[in-house]
Amino acid sequence: MFTKILIANRGEIAVRIIRACREMGIASVAVYSEADRRALHVRLADEAVLIGPAAAGQSYLSIDRILTAARQTGALAIHPGYGFLSENAAFARAVQQAGLVFIGPPPEAIEAMGDKGRGRDRMQASGVPVVPGYQGPDDDQTLVKKAEEIGYPLLVKATAGGGGRGMRVVHAASDLVESIAAARREALHAFGNQRMILERYIPHARHIEFQILADNYGRVLHLCERECSVQRRHQKIIEEAPSPFLDSDLRERMGKAAVAAAQAVGYQNAGTIEFIVDADSREFYFLEMNTRLQVEHPVTELVTGLDIVQWQLRIASGEALLLAQDAIHGRGHAIECRLYAEDPANNFLPAAGPLLQFVEPKGPGVRVDSGFTSGDEITVHYDPLIAKLIVWAEDRPAAIQKMEAALRETILLGVTQNIQFLQDVLADPYFRSGDIYTTWVEDHFGDWQPPKCALPPEVLAAAALIQFQDPAADSQGAPAGSDPYNPWRVSSGFRMGEK
Amino acid sequence: MRYRFQSFEKVYEVDLSRQEDLLRAVVDGREHKLEMVDRQPGQLSLRFDGLPMTFYWAVKSGTIWITRGGCSYRLERPSPPAAGSRREPGEGETVRAPMPAQVRAVQVAAGEAVEKGQTLVLLEAMKMEIRIKSPASGHILRMLVANGQVVEKDQVLVEIGG
Numbered sequence: 001m002f003t004k005i006l007i008a009n010r011g012e013i014a015v016r017i018i019r020a021c022r023e024m025g026i027a028s029v030a031v032y033s034e035a036d037r038r039a040l041h042v043r044l045a046d047e048a049v050l051i052g053p054a055a056a057g058q059s060y061l062s063i064d065r066i067l068t069a070a071r072q073t074g075a076l077a078i079h080p081g082y083g084f085l086s087e088n089a090a091f092a093r094a095v096q097q098a099g100l101v102f103i104g105p106p107p108e109a110i111e112a113m114g115d116k117g118r119g120r121d122r123m124q125a126s127g128v129p130v131v132p133g134y135q136g137p138d139d140d141q142t143l144v145k146k147a148e149e150i151g152y153p154l155l156v157k158a159t160a161g162g163g164g165r166g167m168r169v170v171h172a173a174s175d176l177v178e179s180i181a182a183a184r185r186e187a188l189h190a191f192g193n194q195r196m197i198l199e200r201y202i203p204h205a206r207h208i209e210f211q212i213l214a215d216n217y218g219r220v221l222h223l224c225e226r227e228c229s230v231q232r233r234h235q236k237i238i239e240e241a242p243s244p245f246l247d248s249d250l251r252e253r254m255g256k257a258a259v260a261a262a263q264a265v266g267y268q269n270a271g272t273i274e275f276i277v278d279a280d281s282r283e284f285y286f287l288e289m290n291t292r293l294q295v296e297h298p299v300t301e302l303v304t305g306l307d308i309v310q311w312q313l314r315i316a317s318g319e320a321l322l323l324a325q326d327a328i329h330g331r332g333h334a335i336e337c338r339l340y341a342e343d344p345a346n347n348f349l350p351a352a353g354p355l356l357q358f359v360e361p362k363g364p365g366v367r368v369d370s371g372f373t374s375g376d377e378i379t380v381h382y383d384p385l386i387a388k389l390i391v392w393a394e395d396r397p398a399a400i401q402k403m404e405a406a407l408r409e410t411i412l413l414g415v416t417q418n419i420q421f422l423q424d425v426l427a428d429p430y431f432r433s434g435d436i437y438t439t440w441v442e443d444h445f446g447d448w449q450p451p452k453c454a455l456p457p458e459v460l461a462a463a464a465l466i467q468f469q470d471p472a473a474d475s476q477g478a479p480a481g482s483d484p485y486n487p488w489r490v491s492s493g494f495r496m497g498e499k
Numbered sequence: 500m501r502y503r504f505q506s507f508e509k510v511y512e513v514d515l516s517r518q519e520d521l522l523r524a525v526v527d528g529r530e531h532k533l534e535m536v537d538r539q540p541g542q543l544s545l546r547f548d549g550l551p552m553t554f555y556w557a558v559k560s561g562t563i564w565i566t567r568g569g570c571s572y573r574l575e576r577p578s579p580p581a582a583g584s585r586r587e588p589g590e591g592e593t594v595r596a597p598m599p600a601q602v603r604a605v606q607v608a609a610g611e612a613v614e615k616g617q618t619l620v621l622l623e624a625m626k627m628e629i630r631i632k633s634p635a636s637g638h639i640l641r642m643l644v645a646n647g648q649v650v651e652k653d654q655v656l657v658e659i660g661g
Binding site for chain 2: 356455
């Protein structure tokens with residue numbers, strides 16, 4: 001096992017990896033930008049190296065600076081987390097060339113899965129079902145002809161795409177050429193590549209993915225599925241395991257397809273095979289592979305009892321997977337809610353600001369993966385994810401109840417966040433019955449507004465009391481004693497009722 | 500002592516008074532009895548008409564954030580500045596940032612004529628790009644931001660005159 005690794009990431013996932021290192025007796029090296037000087041991952045790591053300014057391009061995305069930091073600190077391996085350089089084959093290769101271990105798949109597997117068109121080809125060749133569609137020469141004329149064969153509605157999709165960019169749903173032949181042009185513009189701007197593929201559009205699609213673990217000796221296992229159909233702007237909000245949609249037959253067939261997909265590209269380490277399942281026909285299709293650790297990996301950890309991050313480290317250091325596929329079962333039900341700094345009432349526009357108070361929920365079956373503590377700043381430079389709330393209970397209804405209770409207990413003040421929105425989604429009868437699909441949030445919550453309830457008198461009275469005791473109030477509850485002007489030290493307030 | 504708060508354009512008043520160790524709050528014409536139980540930084544526990552309750556709170560720039568029992572409230576000082584664009588008497592129209600963001604591109608300069616709907620400034624926050632468009636046709640009176648600058652929500656970006 002490695003004695004020291006570097007974590008080329010920030011936020012909750014860097015913290016998650018540092019925790020795994022601590023448990024395993026591995027020294028951890030954090031890297032950070034100027035905007036993250038006092039970030040939680042910097043405070044928790046054994047060593048921390050400043051790698052550049054706030055802009056990710058000059059810090060968390062700088063291969064040179066990260067490799068220099070690894071050399072300086074003597075780290076033997078690099079964990080990329082998710083996002084940033086995690087699916088960058090050039091980075092994986094550069095890490096290897098520097099004589100270090102990349103904690104992830106071989107660069108060739110990243111490349112094979114990184115291009116949507118080529119990924120489709122490889123999958124088809126290995127018998128993994130893909131959405132009916134077309135990839136090949138992509139001049140407008142050919143695409144128009146192929147679109148007729150596939151039928152409408154269909155999806156125009158950039159081969160280099162992701163996160164919904166460079167993608168258009170086309171409902172009629174008359175809109176096709178214009179939609180191709182728009183998707184090309186967007187893709188060229190976002191990815192520097194305007195190649196397009198066509199796919200049949202599935203209106204009621206469920207996003208169901210399988211977690212994969214593969215060792216360096218050809219053994220590939222799946223850790224069952226995650227249901228990720230609750231999304232906004234193609235970004236997941238709530239994930240759960242198991243999927244309320246799958247029966248054991250479909251689960252088994254999809255699991256086998258997922259293993260075959262990973263084997264087809266010589267995959268190693270942890271990865272995720274994403275499928276689209278047509279909710280009407282129950283057909284499933286390969287969507288793409290995420291060649292890295294997934295944000296929502298904790299729900300799988302809670303139901304399978306396996307620590308995916310620790311397995312990443314063990315596999316990367318050469319350990320063989322000795323588990324039997326038959327021995328891996330999901331137990332009970334786990335749900336994850338992503339707490340985002342964003343405004344659900346205003347197109348989910350990202351918010352930023354100081355996290356004035358953050359109190360995490362507690363209790364049996366409640367896990368919080370967070371990259372921030374009270375007093376930290378949510379900056380405009382990075383992802384708006386504040387924390388992930390993950391719960392485990394015996395079954396789905398109990399897990400929903402536990403999540404609702406955990407969200408009620410979560411205190412997150414100072415920045416606009418989505419807790420109330422998450423509560424409303426969890427309370428929705430369609431969600432409760434498991435009847436959800438990937439555009440369900442847009443269809444049902446498109447005009448969501450927070451309840452504008454009247455302020456209860458006790459809250460107003462408490463607010464007045466706070467102002468009374470702290471007239472110049474502009475504090476974030478700094479610990480009493482550290483600040484001579486702290487209102488709690490001033491004797492003009494009330495004495496505490498001790499009787 | 501009287502305190503005024505605003506939430507969702509509604510203004511609330513609270514009269515707070517103290518007699519010895521006893522606190523009274525009059526809210527909407529009704530009197531309530533308050534007893535302090537405990538206070539920690541950002542946390543206040545009291546008995547409200549005899550019922551125990553705990554509030555978590557924080558204050559920033561005059562806004563009180565307060566949570567109780569899973570509900571969060573944001574109380575402002577009465578009549579804060581409105582978001583978006585608005586006309587001030589004798590002045591041009593101001594265009595504000597809809598969210599905290601970094602300025603990616605400034606597409607017009609002071610003195611330039613602009614059409615309604617024309618993109619003035621490109622903002623980016625957390626991988627999202629937002630085009631700030633002109634709410635009216637006219638001239639740029641003042642361009643108040645530059646490339647790369649980080650702006651707060653509601654910060655004035657541009658002033659436009661007729």
